[in-house]
Amino acid sequence: MPKAKTKTSANTSRLGQWLPWILLIGGVIGLFCSAVLVHDEIALLKNPSFQPACNINPVIACGSVMKSWEANVFHYLPNPAVGLIAFPILITAGVALLAGARLKKWFWLLLNLGTLAGLVFVHWLFYQTVYVIHALCPYCMGVWVVTITMFWYVTLYNLGRGLDRLPPQVQKLAAFARRHHLDILVLWFVILAALILKHFWYYYGHYF
Secondary structure, eight states: OHHHHHHHHHHHHHHHHHHHHHHHHHHHHHHHHHHHHHHHHHHHHHOTTOOOTTBOSSSBBHHHHHTSGGGGTBTTBOHHHHHHHHHHHHHHHHHHHHTTOOOOHHHHHHHHHHHHHHHHHHHHHHHIIIIIIOOBOHHHHHHHHHHHHHHHHHHHHHHHHTGGGSOHHHHHHHHHHHHTHHHHHHHHHHHHHHHHHHHTHHHHGGGO
């Protein structure tokens, strides 16, 4: 038992070292993608014939996504504008952790809830863009990737901090997830990529 506890503690310590960088780098990428999308949406409002640089072909077409109602779920606040608010918080958390800050338990809980909300939202957007709009936005996909990654590692870190207080079966599941964190994350992305490829095979199939 002490050996298992030592291993769990070591895993938590490693996650604690990686997490600030994950939040910082992921937050910067997400902020950049959100800023580009906000810029292009404003340009599109000013000039309906504006063509975003990421309008590459019938499938990779940011303009099609931007013109859909799904791009403005919050009505007067475009989806990317939410990223301009959320990602700086994650960047700040990453910088604070790198500076040695010890964040309160309530902050970690709110951070986990916030990334969970983002996770649900990006998977809803994934479904809408792939299966309803039938177009892809590279910058949106960048936001999907960093949101999933940050949620995953914030959750694993929080589970490690309270692992001994979880029910035994949940402890085993959490321990497995922490041991195979990268394998699970890669599989997650592979499944999403496979779903995209399957849906748009009619266009990309001739490349294979």
